[in-house]
Amino acid sequence: MTESTDSAGSAGSEDSADSGDGAPAAVAGGRERSALWRDAEFMKFWTGEGISQIGAQVTTLALPLTAVLTLDATSSEVGLVNAASYAPFLLVTLLVGVWVDRVRKRPLMIAANAGRALLVSAVPLLAVLDLLRIEFVYVAALLIGVLTVVFDVAYQSYLPTLIGKEHLVEGNSKLQGTSSLAQIGGPGLAGLLIGWATAPYALLINGGSYLVSVVSLLAIRRPEPPPAQPEQRTGLWRSVGDGIRIIWQSAHLRACALQSGLYNMCWMSLQTVFVLYAARRLDLSPGTIGLLLGTGAVGSLGGSLVARGLKRVMGLGPAILGALLLCCVAPVVIPLAPANGGIVTLALMVAAFALIGAGGTMANIHIISLRQSITPDELLGRMNAGYRFVSWGMLPLGALIGGWLGDLIGLRETLFVTAAAFLSAVLVVFLxxxxxLKDFPAQIGTSPETTAAVGS
Incomplete structure (x- = not known):
């Protein structure tokens, strides 16, 4: 799931002062102090995005566990639930990217979270009426996925306009840190909620988190500039194609997108099978599964704290490669752990998920920043959409492959196959x-045809 966050040059490694209603500005002498911590509008955005992350983490575990525990779903059916959740990244991402480039982003984020609140709350309401069926879980997962696409593409394109590109490293590091905390608390919270209220009703509580996020985003008062209007209006399908061309014509964006797609395919295969493996082979409770995934994500928080220093010491490219090695080798520990559910098994799995989280987050911080720093503002929506189309579009494929292999060769055997496949993501970046790269290359041209001119 590798994406990342750093701005051109060394921006973000120093602090800055808030300049009223505008984005934080540097002070005299080239030094900056206390940038985004003192920026009230960013803090509102950070709060809303962070709560959304927690809600998404709860949904990610609670929805498939609803299928497993309430509807007695098979491995293939759990794979279909996960595939439906991520299919919109393949089906509608490019269209959403064109839309995001043409409108203001904050209203889209608000509407998306309001819609997610409604959908996740509908699952327990149907359960109360004894109308919940696996088919509705598929539909809910699909629609929640569509709204997640809208929110994610919009928020990544909104951030540079809110804080300025010179603060992207700091802003993205904070957002990645929040994402890590959500991964720590989200699965554990989901597991506890499921254990206390059962899986469907945990989603009702989760619906409230999206509504709190809506309030936080509504409170932002910094004006969002209108989207740039092109001199010549481009047709819809030409604009959709631009999202792919922007990435394909840049060697750096192309490699990052391909490795991300391979990594995400393997991760979703692992996640699909692991929930079943932990529940049925290791006989772990939902609360333990959630806490296991959550404590493993402590590594993500650690990765977000050291990522900037790692880049400073190693350089951008070696830091990305080293982080990927860490998160792509660790998955083999999961099936190697004894299949008895004992303390040794749990300790090894916590260590594996911690290493996966640390490496993935460090790579994400730098890859997202690389993307944002070399892409002009007017192309950010299409670039982010094209990137998500390639990288997140592989998630449903991974879910289907994991579910199919789990039924065909067994759960533990599928975890071994998936662990080996992770190394393909490292190979893409190495080649x-x-x-x-020692630092961020030059910004690409303002038209898709000139994106091959990225500096090295």
Whole structure:
């Protein structure tokens, strides 16, 4: 799931002062102090995005566990639930990217979270009426996925306009840190809620988190600039194609997107099978499964804290490659752990998930920043959408492959196959110019045809 966050040059490694209603500005002498911590509008955005992350983490575990525990779903059916959740990244991401480039982003985020609140709350309401069926879980997962696409593409394109590109490293590091905390608390919270209220009703509580996020986003008062109007209006399908061309014509973006797609495919295969493996082979409770995934994500928080220092010491490219090695080798520990559910098994799995989280987050911080720093503002929506189309579009494929292999060769055997496949993501970056970068390259041209001019 590798994406990342850093701005061009060394921006974000120093602090800055808030300049009223505008984005934080640097002070005299080139030094900055206390940038985004003192920016009230960013703090509102950070709060809303963070609560959304927690809600998404609860949904990610509670929805498939609803299928497993309430509807007695098979491995293939759980794979279909996860596939439906991420299919919109393949089906509608490019269209959403064109839309995001043409409108203001904050209203889209608000509407998306309001819709997610409604959908996740509908599952327990149907359960109360004894009308919940696996088919509705598929539909809910699909629609929640569509709204997640809208929110994610909009928020990544909104951030540079809110804080300025010179603060992207700091802003993205804070957002990645919040994402890590959500991964720590979200699965554990989901497991506890499921244990206390059962899986469907945990989603009702989760619906409230999205509504709190809506309130936080509504409170932002910094004006969002209108989207840039092109001199010549481009047709819809030409604009959709631009999202792919922007990435394909840049060696750096192309390699990052391909490795992300491979990594995400393997991760979703692992996640689909692991929930079943932990529940049925290891006989772990929902609360333990959630806490296991959550404590493993402590590594993500650690990765977000050291990522900037790692880049400073190693350089951008080596830091990305080293982080990927860490998170792509660790998955083999999961099926190697004894299949008895004992303390050794739990300790090894916590260590594996911690290493996966640390490496993935460090890579994400730098890859997202690389993307944002070299892409002009007017192309950010299409670039983010094209990138998500390639990278997140592989998630439903991974879910289907994991579910199919789980039924065909067994759960533990599928975990071994998936662990080996993770190394393909490392190979893509090693064979590209990305790992040789010392710092951020020059910004790409303002038209898709000139994106091959990225500096090295």
């Amino acid at each position: 590209s110019p990305v790992w040789r």
